[in-house]
Amino acid sequence: MAQVEVIRSLMTPPLSEETQSVDYVEIVHEAVKKPAHEQVKFERNMGDTELSYFLPSRQSGVNDMYLHLGFSAPDHVVSRSRVRTVWAILRMRHPLLAAHAEMHDYDDVRFVYTVPRSTNELLSNADANLEYRTQGKDELIDSYLNGPRTLSNTRLSYLILSQSSAPHSPLTPPRTPSPVSDVSGSSDISDESTTELQSQFELLICAMHFLGDGMALHAFANDFFGLLGSDKTDLELELILSEEWHTRWGSSTNNAAILPSTLEDNIPLEWSRLRSVAADVDFQMSQQKLVGGQTFPRRKHPERHTIVPTVSFPEDRMKAILKKCKANGVSISAALFAICNVAWARVGCGSGEVPSLMYSALNLRPYFTVQKDPLWNSYWYLAIGYFNVILPNFLPSEKEKVVSTFWHRARQAKEQSTKAAKNPLIVSRTHKMSKERGERARAWAREDDVKEKGTWVPPTPKPVDTTQQREPVLPARAKASSAALMGLSLLGNLDGIYKHATFPSVKMHTLTTGSRQRNGAMLLFGYTFAGKLWISLGYDKNGFQEGIVDKFWDETLHCVDEFLG
Structure with a gap:
């Protein structure tokens, strides 16, 4: 989509004296400032997939993501001046993090990025979106998920760094070694002064x-x-920040590729009439195969309260689990589908005649075909689709057959996941699903806004015009439920992403992720990190029949012990 350059007058205040550290060396002289009245902006419209996330988020922040990382490090590594500089560098490399959203209509919502006029302005904006707290992990996550919304249309990303209890402040630089004299008059350096203490920190990365x-x-x-x-x-x-600002903005602001393209534009298709018809038929047929019906008993409650129980399995056990999964021809991710399937069947709230449908995310990056400008090769864009796994909801009566049934279900989950990822029509299906999600989100957004004004009236059913009806392309089928039991976010081996050896002064030990949820939502996460296997369940505690999710979670962990060892 075309990106429009807009000129407006919008001044950014300089860094306050309170936020400037004493050791900060200002390098604004290297960044030639643009005239104060000139403010350059770039903008583009959101695509259907982006709109499907933006529109539901407007009131209470549904879908606002977070990533929590617990780590230890020397205090000087997380000084505000250092964190602010790193944050400014990354906000410049990934413009959507520093953009804001403008809604003009349900079909017209735009990303707007304001070009930074200097490194000082970059640091000022980074500092305004950085907060230091003294909270523990659970309190930090709870406040983000259940408290007032952190993000907004003018704040699309935010960093929170917290130190719950430690001997040193994260704002204090390391102590300078001082000579210590003994009674004989000789001097030496004490061990305590040369060894900088490690403190425990919590980082919360927040993004729309x-x-x-x-x-x-x-x-x-x-x-x-x-x-x-x-x-x-x-x-x-700070010099990296200055040099990269010069490369991007020092001499010109005419860069049409600055904002990443929409998902739909990254996987373009040439739509002939035949291809469009074929894609419609394929999409309808794929949707008709989505048969579910298993759902957790819900209850209405005026307040949503999300909790995230999390367990980790140590490295030796994780390796044993991985070995057992490989011996049975599946990954840990496929096994987790079967774990949830068996756990729910044992909880016994659903009919054995109706299958269980679970959904998961599909990484679409391998299907992108559009070449990017190397200067603006940001990874901050949506590249997510969905696929479904459907498994029976009954177990054999013979106890000795349950184990073989479990591994058979895990292989079924693997087969269905592989078929979804390798489907030759995945690009056309993605386009069709994006369009459907966008249309649905716009319709619901209009309805929500009218209801909030108190003027909503149920729509009158449209009369059926039999004279214009066509013969259906697909054979008539009885309507079947496509209700999903739950979602699974299976992230795989995150230690393949985190290059721990490149930041030796930081020791990561904990990772939790998720998003602000709507009422009655549930999502299970499975991943390996820091040599451990992690499983967490984020759900609305008030949205389900009392005790049912606790029973399911306990059974899930029991199934891990029983089948994976």
Whole structure:
């Protein structure tokens, strides 16, 4: 889509004295400022997939993502001046993080990016979207998920760095070694002064879901720690900021490729009439195959309260689980579909005659065909589709057959996942699904806005015009439920993304991720990180019949012990 350059007058205040660190070396003289009255902006319209995430988020922040990382590091590594510089560098490399959203109509919502006029302006904007707290992991995540919304249309991304309890402040630089004299008059350096203590920190990376997906979050976190935990001094990081600003904006602002393209534009198709008809038929047939019907019993509650119980399995056990899965021809991800399937069947709330449908995310990056400008090769964009796994909801009565049934279900999940990823019509299906999701989101957004005004009236059913009806392309079938039991976000081996060796001064130990949910939502996460296997379940505690999710979660963990060892 075309990106429009707009000139407006919008001044950005300089860094306040309170936020400037004493060791900060201002390098604005290297960044030739543009005239104060000139403010250059780039904008583009959101695509259907982006709109399907943006429109539901407007009121309470549904889909606002977070990534929590617990780590230890020396205090000086997380000083505000250093974190702010790294944050400014990455916000410049990935413009959507520093953009804002403007809604003009349900079909006209735009990303707007304001070109930074200097490195000082970059640092000021980064500092305004950075917060230091003294909260533990659980309190930090709970406040993001259940408290007032952190993000907004003018704040699409945000960093929170917290230190719950530690001997040193993250704002304090390391102590300078001092000579210690003994009674004989000789001097030496004490061990305590030469060994800088490690403190425990929590980082919360917050971003709108219409900016990107989970893979973008993790790639960003790796880059963030790659800079923060590197052996570069604060001054060297500031010079990187200055040099990259010069490369991008020092001489010209005419760069049409600055904002990443929409998902739909990244996988373009030449639509002939025949291809369009064929795609319609294929899409309808694929949707008719989605037969489910298993659902958790829900209850109405005025307040949503999301919790995220999380368990981790140590490295030796994780390796044993991986070995057992390989011996049975599946991945841990496929096994987790079967785990949820068996756990739900044992909970016994659904009929055995109706199958269980679970959905998961599909990474569409391998299907992108549009070449990017190397200067603006950002990974912050949406590249996510969905696929479904459908499994029976009954178990054999013979106890000895349950194990073989479990591994058979895991192989079924693997086969269905592979077929979804390798389907030759995946691009056309993605376009059709994007269009459907966009239309649905716009219709619901209009309805929500009218209801909020108190003027909503149920639509009158349209009369059927029998004279214009065509013969259906597909044979008539009885209407079947496509209700999903739950979603699974299976992230795989995140240690393949995080290059821990590149930031030796930082030791990561905990990772939790998710998003602000709508009422009655549920999503299970499975991944390996820091040599451990992690499973977490994010769900609305008030949205389900009391006790049912606890029973399911307990059974899920029991199934891990029983089948995976």
